Amino acid sequence: MSAAQVIETFFNPYAIAVIGASRDPEKPGYVILKNLLENRKRGILKSRIYAVNPKATEILGVKCFPSVKDIPEAVDSAVIVVPAKIVPHVLKDCGEKGVKAVVIISAGFSEIGNVELEEEVRNIALKYGIRVIGPNCLGIYDAYTGMDTIFLPLTKKLRDGRELISAPRPEPGYISMISQSGALGNAALDYMAGEGIGINKFVSYGNKIDVDESDLLEYFVDDEKTRVILMYLENIKKGRKFIQIASQVSLKKPIVVLKAGRTKAGARAAASHTAALAGEDSIYDAAFKKTGVVRVYDMEEMFDAAKALAYQPPARGSRISVLTDGGGAGVMAADEIEVLDMKVTELSDETLKKFDELKRKGVIVPFAVTENPIDITGSATTEMYRISLELLLRDPKVDGVILIALHHIPGIPSIEEMVEKLSEVVWSHDKPVTVCVIGGSEAAAFLRREFDKKFIPAYPSPERAVRAMYALVRYGMYLNKRSVLSEYLKSWKPCETAMFR
Amino acid sequence: MSAAQVIETFFNPYAIAVIGASRDPEKPGYVILKNLLENRKRGILKSRIYAVNPKATEILGVKCFPSVKDIPEAVDSAVIVVPAKIVPHVLKDCGEKGVKAVVIISAGFSEIGNVELEEEVRNIALKYGIRVIGPNCLGIYDAYTGMDTIFLPLTKKLRDGRELISAPRPEPGYISMISQSGALGNAALDYMAGEGIGINKFVSYGNKIDVDESDLLEYFVDDEKTRVILMYLENIKKGRKFIQIASQVSLKKPIVVLKAGRTKAGARAAASHTAALAGEDSIYDAAFKKTGVVRVYDMEEMFDAAKALAYQPPARGSRISVLTDGGGAGVMAADEIEVLDMKVTELSDETLKKFDELKRKGVIVPFAVTENPIDITGSATTEMYRISLELLLRDPKVDGVILIALHHIPGIPSIEEMVEKLSEVVWSHDKPVTVCVIGGSEAAAFLRREFDKKFIPAYPSPERAVRAMYALVRYGMYLNKRSVLSEYLKSWKPCETAMFR
Structure with a gap:
């Protein structure tokens, strides 16, 4: 299976297991299962959906399995929403089951100092050849296939009883977006929905222990419906890989990058936020120029540029x-x-x-x-x-x-x-x-x-x-x-x- | 009557004559009369309204007078919408009638090369002591008194029969705006209405043969409901006067200026637009800094700054x-x-x-x-x-x-x-x-x-x-x-x- 094929599995799996499915409507493990089931009911999502929770027998009408290994059929993809310390265990199960693509939503890793736990997760993934998006992320949204791991509450209630859409999903469109910040990524989806800017695929990869911006660029370059690739970045860990891939990709499709942490104060803030040194901004700037990346400097400019590059x-x-x-x-x-x-x-x-x-x-x-x-x-x-x-x-x-x-x-x-x-x-x-x-x-x-x-x-x-x-x-x-x-x-x-x- | 009192007359006259009132709903002379009558009916506008048109006896239920001089009562204000070449004649009538404040909407003066005609109008105004806003302008809008000379069609019709509001008026608020460009001023009102930013008074003064930005600053500084003064400028003709007045005003109220024509290309464009040399931008910049004017560089920033300065x-x-x-x-x-x-x-x-x-x-x-x-x-x-x-x-x-x-x-x-x-x-x-x-x-x-x-x-x-x-x-x-x-x-x-x- 090629790298691109595995990445495709994230967006369009044969079957998806929600590991940490929950009965509590406030919990991500409930919201995600519910959204997936609804997308399947609406006929958008074609994947089979399984719930994994050893303490429940059934959630939202779906049978619960104690472990992903107990699912009687093949499962190629999973989303993990269990507490951080259980992640290694359930990821091992995924490996044994043959799951290829795993989104780890769970937080509580390097971003709060738990570097060893994160290392353990990375090693398990490597051992079993699992590709991982996350941990500590919002995960993915695909407007065409209905894959959706965004777990934020869909609405806010007002005192007069009205419910306002709070976390909308943009319409299907031509822009694919990669965000190093989950909150900002979600806010961006909210912005796009309001502005009528369509989305194709969205990825929030959090601590990016495996799949990173370069992997996604490589995938998006051949993704038919992606006309523009949008990135919110605070740092790039593998600079050489990025330069090599981005220069190839931007010959075929425009890449728009909002790289935050470009000032001293911003870089300091980014270091607290994504636990990585941002490096000199001039180095990023040179890399972007060399690779044809269209750099933008604020959020409005990012979407304005994306819309222009997608349409004209x-x-x-x-x-x-x-x-x-x-x-x-x-x-x-x-x-x-x-x-x-x-x-x-x-x-x-x-x-x-x-x-x-x-x-x-x-x-x-x-x-x-x-x-x-x-x-x-x-x-x-x-x-x-x-x-x-x-x-x-x-x-x-x-x-x-x-x-x-x-x-x-x-x-x-x-x-x-x-x-x-x-x-x-x-x-x-x-x-x-x-x-x-x-x-x-x-x-x-x-x-x-x-x-x-x-x-x-x-x-x-x-x-x-x-x-x-x-x-x-x-x-x-x-x-x-x-x-x-x-x-x-x-x-x-x-x-x-x-x-x- | 002090200068400030005369300016007040523009916004809150005892009586207003619409000179060039029209029966044709597409014409400014109709739209203005209609808007004024409606504002009076709604109880906002307190001024008496008179229509002047020698060829009509009645428009919109209002009796027409052949000349402003034929109106049997006192008239302190007028809006002129007759063809340019008749403006001197009707302005003379205003002078003889004792009208103090006149908005000249009519275009066809220095902006298309008719410098002499404009000079003639200026001389008549000087002779009779009439204060003039315009010519070639949108005129004024006061959200509190209901004075309104904006003549653009209020709605646009869609094919399915729907009518969309096209030239909305913002709610009453705390911002007063002066615009050298009529179209931009109107677009700004449209923007404010959409963003929920309130307006107090709006002035588009066009060729500014008399009332200019400095006169208006002097008036707005003591205008209770004005918390922020907003200006769109392409040039300032009387620089010394502006510096002297603006430095006084900005000790009491913030002034936000968007000065366009700041690049060579922009200055060239401004010269075609408002028929005046813009001068070196660095000179303007120094003047703004000296006088405490908050300079902004684009439209969004202008309103963002205005809202902040009005509220905080x-x-x-x-x-x-x-x-x-x-x-x-x-x-x-x-x-x-x-x-x-x-x-x-x-x-x-x-x-x-x-x-x-x-x-x-x-x-x-x-x-x-x-x-x-x-x-x-x-x-x-x-x-x-x-x-x-x-x-x-x-x-x-x-x-x-x-x-x-x-x-x-x-x-x-x-x-x-x-x-x-x-x-x-x-x-x-x-x-x-x-x-x-x-x-x-x-x-x-x-x-x-x-x-x-x-x-x-x-x-x-x-x-x-x-x-x-x-x-x-x-x-x-x-x-x-x-x-x-x-x-x-x-x-x-x-x-x-x-x-x-």
């Missing part, structure tokens, strides 16, 4: 044009483009000439500003947007367009029509476009979502749209440096399936 | 502590604190000793990290949060606290109880606290809103909570430098009225 093709260069109906937002975008060392490009003479002609003919308003940033003003219409965007994407001096659509103006009577018309233009070219729609109104949120549905990523501020473009520019420039950009663009395809409700 | 007291220094239940988010906060040149402070020996005692007694979990950032882990409870926050706010080495509340953990069974308990702690001290709640789930959004309701500003990422704190630190340090901080804090009072639905 990488840029051929850093010459960016802005198209707006509001001058102020255009100025803000131009500022951010220059701050990020991209170019507010000059347009070609031909484009300028055509814009002049359009103004003369009254196709666009005569007082529109047609030098980049292009400001078609509050008198803009959907048709002016369409024709201007077409001109810009055709211009050989333009590598990408920031489309600012302040929807308030009367000239955009139908926001649905606008998205349809502009999306046709975008998808008849292979240059990236990111969109800014400012506002929290129903119309603003709807418009952003409509663009997202057409895989044209939309953001609530000019700066965020520009930073998302910056991810596409950096990734394109890496591919170009490695001389694979044209080939990459030739085989690049837009997202196909709808990942939206 | 300024910080006495830059020594910040982080309290979290998720290690990763704590690391991210620590990074951002150091990046912004604040300190992830050491705690005093007494605090450290007390934390040790709490761990020994099992009041907080024994494996909690009690050096800053304080990580009370996923095993945290509301009570652990409460007692830890109290210790931190009491510590003389702590100037402010970043409270990270990842709500997913089982130890926070009631998010309402959590907010109540923590808010009691926060408001028994006078040090600023900003909150991070990550996620887009119902529970995350609800929790953020509950904190906001208690005027403890909450943000969806660690970095945004830290940047909001940074605004409080910078403002506090300015007050300190000017030796007025203790006095300021002594008279500082929390927000009193609820500004939430």
Whole structure:
């Protein structure tokens, strides 16, 4: 069985044993069993589910086995939620049973100083050839197969009796995420669900005694539905392995990394958190640059970049044009483009000439500003947007367009029509476009979502749209440096399936 | 009549004439009249409303006068929405009628090269002593008095017949905003409405031939309900006046400025947009620093800072502590604190000793990290949060606290109880606290809103909570430098009225 096949077993096992299944609805051993059973009932999860608990005969209608060894059929995967000191024992049982992939949720290992116990677990895994995710982690979530070991309570109750979804799962999508922090990983899922960003696979690997970021990168590179790999990291233990694998992977798929602990104070905090020295940030930075990893610096930027890289093709260069109906937002975008060392490009003479002609003919308003940033003003219409965007994407001096659509103006009577018309233009070219729609109104949120549905990523501020473009520019420039950009663009395809409700 | 009294007339006139009232529902002259009439019907707007249109006898049930001069009673304020070339004529009428405050919505002046026409308008205003906001602007909105000249369509229609709110007005609140860009100002209102950030007064002054940012600062400093003044600027024409006034104002109220056009490309764009040279950004930067203006660099940061400055007291220094239940988010906060040149402070020996005692007694979990950032882990409870926050706010080495509340953990069974308990702690001290709640789930959004309701500003990422704190630190340090901080804090009072639905 290849390494990739074993990793696949985590997400799509033939059978899964919940070791430490519990009758107490507050306990992870209950929540996990319940979620798995529900996913199977809903027809998503195909795996057989077994409960292991020597003190119970039945939980949630499922028969309990005293040990995984007592299960009469083959079991290839297990999730362990027993107290730390029993983990070696049940892991040995897994080994004897022939279980190949084990998620250890249990905490109480090196993160609180129990280094020897962790070492014992590692040795058992090695002896039996078991691949382990964890311990001290949230485990995994796969939106397509329904594998789900996230044990946090699904809802919070309010005093008036209402129950609010507290730990939502994002819709199926194109992003796979690896998080060294469980809490942050879960918060990230919450964020993605709220923003309508789809997920493919999620892994929180905690103390990573075995499966690490490099193993997962190797797996995700060939995972069909993964278009972007997202990582929250505090340290990388096997640097050489990471560099070797990441440079290969990023030739095929973009990797976005948020590496925390980049300042002295942050590194100190990371050392307390994940019990490992973070090392000099400049070393990480050099490694990321060398391997084509798109580094981001905060959580919002991480998801903004991920959405852009999942939906849009990488840029051929850093010459960016802005198209707006509001001058102020255009100025803000131009500022951010220059701050990020991209170019507010000059347009070609031909484009300028055509814009002049359009103004003369009254196709666009005569007082529109047609030098980049292009400001078609509050008198803009959907048709002016369409024709201007077409001109810009055709211009050989333009590598990408920031489309600012302040929807308030009367000239955009139908926001649905606008998205349809502009999306046709975008998808008849292979240059990236990111969109800014400012506002929290129903119309603003709807418009952003409509663009997202057409895989044209939309953001609530000019700066965020520009930073998302910056991810596409950096990734394109890496591919170009490695001389694979044209080939990459030739085989690049837009997202196909709808990942939206 | 003092200058401040005239400015007050804009927001709270005795009578307002809509000059250019229209029968066409698509026209600004219709939308404005309709909004004013509705605000009067709802009992918010107290002003008498008159319609002026020589070609109509009645619009929306209101009698039309051929000229403002024909109105039989006194009129102190007018909004002009006639074509540019008729503006001088109707403004003269206003002068003869004794109108003191005029908003000129009409566009078609210096912004498209009609400099002479603009000059003519300015001269008429000067001659009659009329104060003018505009031309080429959105005008004003006052959430308390119901004055509202924003003429953009309120809703957008979808194909299925639904109507989505497109140009919402934020709830009444504590922030007053000045925007040099109309479109951006309107987008900002849309953003505030969505985020639940209240507004007091909003001014879009367009070509600012008369009333400018300095006049408005002078007015807002004594405007009771204005706690924070927000400005979107592309240029300041009268620099000396601004410096003189802003330095006075910011001793009493924080001013937050987003100055766009700070790069070469941005300045070029701003020159096309507002027809004025922006000047070297370093000059602006020096002026802002000198006058205590809190400068921000993007739209999100602008509102994040405004919310923090409206709700929380300024910080006495830059020594910040982080309290979290998720290690990763704590690391991210620590990074951002150091990046912004604040300190992830050491705690005093007494605090450290007390934390040790709490761990020994099992009041907080024994494996909690009690050096800053304080990580009370996923095993945290509301009570652990409460007692830890109290210790931190009491510590003389702590100037402010970043409270990270990842709500997913089982130890926070009631998010309402959590907010109540923590808010009691926060408001028994006078040090600023900003909150991070990550996620887009119902529970995350609800929790953020509950904190906001208690005027403890909450943000969806660690970095945004830290940047909001940074605004409080910078403002506090300015007050300190000017030796007025203790006095300021002594008279500082929390927000009193609820500004939430």
